[in-house]
Amino acid sequence: MAYQNLTMFSKACEYGIKxxxxxxxxxxLERRVKxxxxxxxxxxxxxxxxxxxxxxxxxxxxxxxxxxxxGFYIDKYQMGQITMIDIVTAIDxxxxxxxxxxxxxxxxxxxxxxxxxxxxxxxxxxxxxxxxTSIFELAEGLKSGKSTLMR
Amino acid sequence: MAYQNLTMFSKACEYGIKxxxxxxxxxxLERRVKxxxxxxxxxxxxxxxxxxxxxxxxxxxxxxxxxxxxGFYIDKYQMGQITMIDIVTAIDxxxxxxxxxxxxxxxxxxxxxxxxxxxxxxxxxxxxxxxxTSIFELAEGLKSGKSTLMR
DNA sequence: TTTATTTAAGATAAATTTGTCTTAAATAAA
DNA sequence: TTTATTTAAGACAAATTTATCTTAAATAAA
Ligand code: SF4
Ligand code: SF4
Numbered sequence: 001m002a003y004q005n006l007t008m009f010s011k012a013c014e015y016g017i018k019x020x021x022x023x024x025x026x027x028x029l030e031r032r033v034k035x036x037x038x039x040x041x042x043x044x045x046x047x048x049x050x051x052x053x054x055x056x057x058x059x060x061x062x063x064x065x066x067x068x069x070x071g072f073y074i075d076k077y078q079m080g081q082i083t084m085i086d087i088v089t090a091i092d093x094x095x096x097x098x099x100x101x102x103x104x105x106x107x108x109x110x111x112x113x114x115x116x117x118x119x120x121x122x123x124x125x126x127x128x129x130x131x132x133t134s135i136f137e138l139a140e141g142l143k144s145g146k147s148t149l150m151r
Numbered sequence: 152m153a154y155q156n157l158t159m160f161s162k163a164c165e166y167g168i169k170x171x172x173x174x175x176x177x178x179x180l181e182r183r184v185k186x187x188x189x190x191x192x193x194x195x196x197x198x199x200x201x202x203x204x205x206x207x208x209x210x211x212x213x214x215x216x217x218x219x220x221x222g223f224y225i226d227k228y229q230m231g232q233i234t235m236i237d238i239v240t241a242i243d244x245x246x247x248x249x250x251x252x253x254x255x256x257x258x259x260x261x262x263x264x265x266x267x268x269x270x271x272x273x274x275x276x277x278x279x280x281x282x283x284t285s286i287f288e289l290a291e292g293l294k295s296g297k298s299t300l301m302r
Numbered sequence: 303t304t305t306a307t308t309t310a311a312g313a314t315a316a317a318t319t320t321g322t323c324t325t326a327a328a329t330a331a332a
Numbered sequence: 333t334t335t336a337t338t339t340a341a342g343a344c345a346a347a348t349t350t351a352t353c354t355t356a357a358a359t360a361a362a
Contacts, residue, residue: 014254067359068307218329219337
């Protein structure tokens with residue numbers, strides 16, 4: 001079987017998460033950033049990333065200004081409230097933690113799939129992790145040099 | 152953003168898992184099953200599923216016999232040893248629990264991505280869940296009617 | 303007002319995954 | 333031995349995801 005190199009999130013979501021974290025880290029310094037600067041710091045395809053960040057602008061997670069001296073930023077007062085689950089849900093939807101691990105139409109605790117008891121915990125843990133991880137916290141780690149987005 | 156309906160595993164992996172569970176449930180009854188019977192019971196595309204099960208045959212997880220009265224089965228003595236992690240690894244590889252949640256080349260605890268401490272736990276939990284879930288146990292649940300593979 | 307810069311939007315293309323179809327090989331029964 | 337049945341293998345096609353390219357709209361400075 002040709003390996004699939006399956007990851008937790010889609011590429012779109014990966015780029016979206018990294019972009020948000022970088023934008024947030026710069027917003028902390030009162031800097032708006034252009035998409036070119038973003039992709040330089042997260043090593044992602046520019047046009048594709050622009051489209052994803054654009055979607056997050058529509059969702060009111062990121063703010064944008066067009067024209068010279070424009071760019072993307074995240075509202076200071078909003079930053080502490082935005083969590084990973086907002087990003088992931090905006091891009092990949094909620095199926096990874098709400099949908100069926102085996103792709104059944106819906107999950108029914110009465111007669112679940114054989115994985116039921118095993119799966120529910122992993123999904124719930126993933127959801128609570130995403131739910132409790134704020135963009136602020138991630139951006140702090142990046143800004144302080146404790147973490148990196150490129151390798 | 153056009154939602155991606157991302158699931159934990161690929162379609163190939165989903166079909167593979169369901170097929171294995173059904174085949175195992177029938178092997179417990181000393182029955183070999185043809186691919187047509189398998190897909191009827193798991194609601195998956197026949198040719199695609201056949202290819203995936205074929206890959207598992209190559210990996211020595213499933214046994215097969217060609218010709219009339221042939222079909223697929225799982226060795227009785229092997230069944231208790233095969234776990235979900237074998238199936239997932241054979242089809243999707245190990246990237247979902249070993250790879251980087253944000254798609255970085257490799258995970259370095261010295262300077263990890265900002266999600267590091269959050270991610271490692273979820274991945275480890277998923278891995279240990281897959282590792283500790285045997286095909287035997289899943290097939291038992293299906294055979295006893297406690298669980299279902301279709302909906 | 304004009305020009306340069308930047309995001310917004312959407313068409314198009316490439317890559318990957320999912321799915322089908324055809325032919326070959328193996329096996330068992332007649 | 334011949335025929336029917338089944339898995340094996342690989343070519344091909346469709347659908348989805350990823351990525352690029354082009355044009356429009358907004359904004360600010362000159
Ligand atoms: S617990 Fe089982 S039936 Fe329910 S969604 Fe998860 S895999 Fe599907
Ligand atoms: S912990 Fe962070 S750096 Fe390490 S693999 Fe996971 S996402 Fe990547």
